[in-house]
Amino acid sequence: MNGTSQSFTDKPILEISNLTKDFGGIKALDQLDLQVKQGEIVALIGPNGSGKTTFFNCLTGIYKPTAGDLLLTPPGENTIRLNGLKPNKVTQKGLARTFQNIRLFPNMTVLENVMIGRHCRTKARVLGAIFRDRGTRREERQIVRLCYEILEKVGLNHMVNEFAKNMPYGAQRRLEIARALATDPFLLLLDEPAAGMNPHETKELDDLICQIRDDGLSILLIEHDMKLVMSLSDHIFVMDYGKKIAEGNPEQVRNNPDVIKAYLGEDILDDNA
Amino acid sequence: MISLKDIRSAFLFSLWFIFLTFPLMVIKVNPIDKTVIWRWHNMLYIGVATFLLYIISRFFLQQKKARQEKIRQDQLKERIKWSHKILNEPKIYVPLLLVIAVCALSFPFIFSTYQTNIMITALMYVMLGLGLNIVVGVAGLLDLGYVAFYAVGAYSYALLHLHFGIGFWTALPIGALLAATFGIILGFPVLRLRGDYLAIVTLGFGEIIRLILENWNDFSQGPSGISNIPRPGFFGMEMSLNTAIIYLYFLMIGLVLFTIFVVNRLQNSRIGRAWFALREDEIACQAMGIDKTKTKLTAFALGATWAGMVGVIFAAKTTFVNPASFTFLESAMILCIVVLGGMGSIIGVILGAFVLILLPEYLRAFSDFRMLVFGGVLVVMMVFRPQGIISNIRHTYKFQKKTEESL
Numbered sequence: 001m002n003g004t005s006q007s008f009t010d011k012p013i014l015e016i017s018n019l020t021k022d023f024g025g026i027k028a029l030d031q032l033d034l035q036v037k038q039g040e041i042v043a044l045i046g047p048n049g050s051g052k053t054t055f056f057n058c059l060t061g062i063y064k065p066t067a068g069d070l071l072l073t074p075p076g077e078n079t080i081r082l083n084g085l086k087p088n089k090v091t092q093k094g095l096a097r098t099f100q101n102i103r104l105f106p107n108m109t110v111l112e113n114v115m116i117g118r119h120c121r122t123k124a125r126v127l128g129a130i131f132r133d134r135g136t137r138r139e140e141r142q143i144v145r146l147c148y149e150i151l152e153k154v155g156l157n158h159m160v161n162e163f164a165k166n167m168p169y170g171a172q173r174r175l176e177i178a179r180a181l182a183t184d185p186f187l188l189l190l191d192e193p194a195a196g197m198n199p200h201e202t203k204e205l206d207d208l209i210c211q212i213r214d215d216g217l218s219i220l221l222i223e224h225d226m227k228l229v230m231s232l233s234d235h236i237f238v239m240d241y242g243k244k245i246a247e248g249n250p251e252q253v254r255n256n257p258d259v260i261k262a263y264l265g266e267d268i269l270d271d272n273a
Numbered sequence: 274m275i276s277l278k279d280i281r282s283a284f285l286f287s288l289w290f291i292f293l294t295f296p297l298m299v300i301k302v303n304p305i306d307k308t309v310i311w312r313w314h315n316m317l318y319i320g321v322a323t324f325l326l327y328i329i330s331r332f333f334l335q336q337k338k339a340r341q342e343k344i345r346q347d348q349l350k351e352r353i354k355w356s357h358k359i360l361n362e363p364k365i366y367v368p369l370l371l372v373i374a375v376c377a378l379s380f381p382f383i384f385s386t387y388q389t390n391i392m393i394t395a396l397m398y399v400m401l402g403l404g405l406n407i408v409v410g411v412a413g414l415l416d417l418g419y420v421a422f423y424a425v426g427a428y429s430y431a432l433l434h435l436h437f438g439i440g441f442w443t444a445l446p447i448g449a450l451l452a453a454t455f456g457i458i459l460g461f462p463v464l465r466l467r468g469d470y471l472a473i474v475t476l477g478f479g480e481i482i483r484l485i486l487e488n489w490n491d492f493s494q495g496p497s498g499i500s501n502i503p504r505p506g507f508f509g510m511e512m513s514l515n516t517a518i519i520y521l522y523f524l525m526i527g528l529v530l531f532t533i534f535v536v537n538r539l540q541n542s543r544i545g546r547a548w549f550a551l552r553e554d555e556i557a558c559q560a561m562g563i564d565k566t567k568t569k570l571t572a573f574a575l576g577a578t579w580a581g582m583v584g585v586i587f588a589a590k591t592t593f594v595n596p597a598s599f600t601f602l603e604s605a606m607i608l609c610i611v612v613l614g615g616m617g618s619i620i621g622v623i624l625g626a627f628v629l630i631l632l633p634e635y636l637r638a639f640s641d642f643r644m645l646v647f648g649g650v651l652v653v654m655m656v657f658r659p660q661g662i663i664s665n666i667r668h669t670y671k672f673q674k675k676t677e678e679s680l
Contacts, residue, residue, distance in 0.1 A: 060560060091562035099560075105553035108546075109667050116550045120562025122543055126571060129542030130535050140543075148672060161669040183562050 011073055012037050013218055014095075014187055019068035021051075021058055021242075028054040030242040032068070036187065038075060041209065041219045043229045045253075046239035047262055052222045053100055055239075056191055060097050061087040074186055092120045096185035098176040100192045100222070106165035110156060113164050113175055114147040117182025147182055154178045154208060170201040177208065187218045194225045202228055230254065238262065275328060283327040290323040291316050330656075337657060360620065360666065377526055381519040389522050391634045393590060396525040397583050399626040402610040403532050403619065404579025409608065410616035410665070411540060412572035413552025415472040417604050418459070418479025422452040422577035424486060424599035426584020431499040431594045432492075441505040445585050452581020453574040455482075460573035464566055467555070479604055486596040498595025502588050521590060528586070532579060537619055539575065541668050548572055549617070609647075613654055615661025624662050 012035035021029040028051045036042045044052050057063040059070060059082065070082035074094050082090055096117075105113050122143060128136040151157045154174045159167065164175060173193055180188055190209070194202045206228055213219055223229045229236065229250070236253045238246040240262040246253055253259055298315040302308075359365050381389045401423065408416045426448035433439040433447065463474050486493045493499070504517045505524060512520060539545050547568045550558040559565050588594045606629065614625025633643050654661075 062556065062560070086564075087556075087559040088562045088564050091560060096562075097560055099557065103554050103557035103560075105550050105557065107553060107665075107667075108549055109669065111670055112546060112549070112667065116546055116558070116561050116563070119543060119547055119550075124543040126539070126544060126575065129544050130538050132538060136542075143543075144670060148670075157672070160672065161667075163667075179561060 013073050013075065014220070015069075015071040015073070016059070017069050017071075019055070019058060019070065020066045021054055021063060022066045027242050029058065029065070032239070032242070032244055034237055034244070036218055036220055037235075039213065039216065039218055040234045041213055041221060041232050043221045043223060043233035043236045044239060045223065045226075045229055045236060046245075050239040050262075051242040052239055053191060054242075056097060056189055056222065059090075059189065060095065061085050061090040072187075088120065091183050091185075094184065094186045095189065096180035096183045096187075097189035098173075098180050098191055098193060100195065102169075102172050102176055104164040104172055104175060104179070106163065108164060109161050110151065110164055110167065110175055111144070111147055111160040114150055114178050114182045115143055117179045118143045118147065121184055147178075150178045150181050153181075153211070155204075170197050170204075173197065173205070174208070177212075181212070185217065187220065188212065190219060190221045190223075192222050192224060194223055194228050206232060275332060279328065279331050283324050283331070286327045287320045287323040291320050294319050333657065360663075381522045386515055386518050389518050391631065393518070393522050393525050395627055395630040396522075396529050397586060397590075398607065398610060398630045399529050399623050400525075400532050400579050400583045401607045402614065402622040402626045403536050404576050404583070405607050406576075406611050406614075406617065406619070406622045407536065407539070407548070407579075408572055408576035409611050410618070410622070411545065411552065412548040412569065412576075414463075414569065414572060415468065416475045416573075416576070417472050417601070417608065418475040418477070418482075419576075419580060419607055420599045420601070420604040421459070421479040421482035422455055422580035423584045423587070423603065424482050424596070425452045425455050425577075426581035427588040427594045427598070428486060428493060428499075428584070429581070430585040430588040431502050434502055435499055441503065441585065441589050445582060448585035449578045449581040452577040452584065455581075456573040456575075456577030457570050459577075460570045464569055476601065476604075479599075479601060483596050483599050486599070493596075496595060496597070498593055498597075500593040502592045502594065504592060505586075505589050521586075525586065528582065533619060533623075540617075540619070544568070544571060552617075609651065613651065613661060615663045615665060617665035618661060618663050621661045621663035621665075628662075 014034070014036040016032060016034040019029055019032040019034075020027065032051075032055065034042075034044075034055075044055065046052055054063065058065045061082070061084075065083060068083075071079050072082050072093055072095060073079045080093055082093070082095075085093070105116065108116075122139050124136045124139055148157060148160065151160060154177060156171060156174055156178060159171070164172065167175065177188075177190070177193065193209070194205055197205065202225060209219060209221070209232055221229070221233065233250060236246075236248065236250060237244055238253060238256070238259050245258045245262055246256045248256070295316070298319055299312050301310040301312060303310060359369075380392060384392075401419070404422075405416065405419045408414050408419070429448040429451045430439075430441070430444040433444050439447070459475065459478050463471050466474055487496055489495070504512075505521060507520060540548075547558070547563045550561070550563060551565065551568050551572075555565065558568075587598070591598075610625040610629050611622055612625075613629060614623070615621025629647075633640070633647075636643070636646075639646070
C-alpha cells in the first residue's frame with residue numbers, strides 16, 4: 001500500500017521519452033529522455049547549438065516533435081500528452097515559459113504585459129467587454145490585483161505604467177518571468193534567464209527563482225551561468241548535439257568526464273590529467 | 274547646423290533633379306508650328322526649389338535626431354507629448370468637448386446642405402477608420418481589402434430592399450452581421466499569413482468582391498448598379514431632401530459616438546489586450562496562452578462590422594450603389610486615415626479622417642494638385658511622425674502604497 005502511494009507522489013510531473021526532432025537531415029534532438037519531479041529545479045545545460053532551445057520549443061508546441069512522447073502530469077490530475085498541442089493550449093495546461101531573446105510586448109505597459117498572462121485564465125468575451133457587466137468588472141479588478149502582486153514579487157511594482165521597451169535589460173528579464181507566472185503555471189520553463197546580467201542582477205535572479213520554487217512551482221531551466229546552475233539545481237541534464245550525455249546532481253555532473261569533454265574538448269582534459 | 278557637406282549634396286541633388294525633369298520642364302514642342310521652345314528659366318526654378326527643399330528637410334531631420342538623442346539620455350522618462358497632455362487634463366478637454374458638441378449640433382442649421390453632406394461623408398470615414406483601426410492599428414493585421422466589407426454592407430441593403438423591400442433600420446444590423454461573416458470568411462484562409470503576404474491576399478479579396486459585383490449581372494445588376502434605394506426613415510415620416518440630410522447627419526453623429534464607445538471599451542478589455550499583444554509579438558502572444566485563431570478572427574469580424582454598417586448608410590445616403598464606389602483606392606484611403614491618424618489611437622483616427630476627407634473638399638481650388646499634396650503629406654508624415662498625428666495612449670493604473678488598487 002505504502003509503496004503505491006509513494007510511487008504516485010514520485011511520478012514526475014514532466015516525463016519526456018525518446019524525443020526526436022529533425023530539421024531536414026539535421027537531428028536537433030535525438031532520442032532525448034528527461035524527467036522533472038514536483039518542486040524540483042532542474043537545469044538543462046550544454047554547449048551552444050546542442051538543442052536546448054529546440055527542446056523548449058518542442059515542449060511548448062512551437063515545433064512539432066518528429067517522434068517521442070511529452071507527458072505532463074499536473075499535480076493531482078491525470079497525465080496529458082502534449083504532442084501536437086498548440087502553444088496556447090500547452091500554456092493552459094500549466095506550463096509557462098520565457099524566451100532566450102526577450103520577447104515582451106514592447107509598446108504595452110509593464111502591467112499590461114503581465115495582464116496578458118491572465119488571458120487564458122479569464123473568460124470575458126466581446127459582449128462582456130462592450131457592456132462591462134458586473135462579472136467582467138470583477139474579473140478585470142482581480143486581474144489587475146493579481147498582476148500587481150506578481151510584479152511586487154519580482155520587484156517591478158515601481159514601474160507598472162512604463163512601456164516595456166523603456167525598461168532596463170535586467171528588469172525586462174524579470175518582467176518576462178512575471179508574465180509567465182501570471183498564467184498560473186505549475187512548471188516554469190526559463191530559457192537563459194541570466195544571460196547578459198551582471199553579477200548583482202544574477203544574485204537577485206537566484207533569489208527570485210528560489211522564491212518561486214518555495215511557492216510550490218517546479219522549474220526547468222536552461223542556463224550557461226554555471227555558478228547559478230550549480231547553486232540552484234536539484235538535478236542537471238547535460239546535452240550535446242541533441243543527445244543527453246549526462247545527468248545527475250550538480251556534484252556528479254561537475255565530475256563527469258563526458259561533460260568536461262563536451263565543454264572543454266579532449267586535449268585540455270588530457271593536459272589537466 | 275547645416276554643414277558644407279549638406280550644401281554640397283543639396284547642390285548635387287538639385288542638379289540630378291534638373292537632369293531628371295529636363296525633358297518635361299524645359300523642352301516644349303509645338304507640333305503645329307513644328308518648333309521647339311526651350312524654357313531655360315524653368316531649369317532655374319527647379320534647381321532652386323529642390324535645393325531649398327533638400328536643405329529644409331535636412332534641417333528638420335537633424336532636429337528630430339537631436340531630440341531622440343535627448344530622450345535616450347534620460348532613458349525611462351519619455352517626454353509626455355503635448356497631445357497626451359491635453360487628453361489627460363480635464364480642465365482642457367472638457368470645454369473642448371463642449372465646444373465640439375455645440376459645433377456638431379448646430380452645424381447643419383448654420384451651413385448649407387452641401388456642407389452637411391460633406392460632413393456626413395467625413396463622419397462615415399471616421400467610422401470606417403475606427404473599424405479598420407481594430408484590424409490594422411490594434412491587431413496589426415494589414416488589411417488592404419477593407420472596402421470589400423463596405424461593399425457587402427451597401428449591397429446587402431440595396432439587394433434586400435430590391436427583393437424583399439426591407440427598410441433601412443432592419444438592414445443596418447443585417448449589413449453589419451453579413452460583413453462580420455465575410456470578415457470571418459476572409460479570416461480563415463489568412464490565419465497563417467503575416468505582413469506583406471496578408472496584405473496581398475486581402476487586396477485580392479477586395480478585388481474579388483468588386484469583380485463579382487461588377488460581373489454577376491443576375492445577382493447585382495452589374496456595373497449599372499442598383500438605384501432607388503430609400504433614405505433612412507423616421508417612423509414613416511415624409512421628409513424633404515433637406516430634412517432627410519439633416520436627419521442623416523444626426524444619425525451619423527449618433528453612430529459615430531456609438532462606434533467610439535464600443536471600440537474604446539473593446540480596446541481596454543481582455544480581448545483588446547490580446548489584439549495588442551498579437552500585434553506586438555505573435556509567438557510570445559501564443560506562448561502566453563492566447564488563442565491566435567480566435568483572436569485574429571474576432572479582430573477581422575469586429576473590424577468588418579463597422580464597414581458593413583457604413584455600407585448600409587452609404588447606400589441610403591446616395592440612394593444608388595454600383596461597384597465603382599468600392600475600388601482599391603477606397604481601401605487605400607481608409608488605410609491612410611488609420612496610418613496618418615495614428616495606429617491604434619481612436620482620437621488620432623478621428624482627426625485623420627477629418628483631415629483627409631475635409632481638406633480635399635475645401636481645397637477644391639487646388640484640386641489639380643490633390644494627389645501630389647496627398648502623397649507629399651504622407652511621405653512627410655512617415656519621415657517625421659511615423660506614429661501618426663496622435664499616437665496610441667495606453668491605459669494607466671494607479672496603485673496605493675500597499676496591494677489595494679484604485680481603479
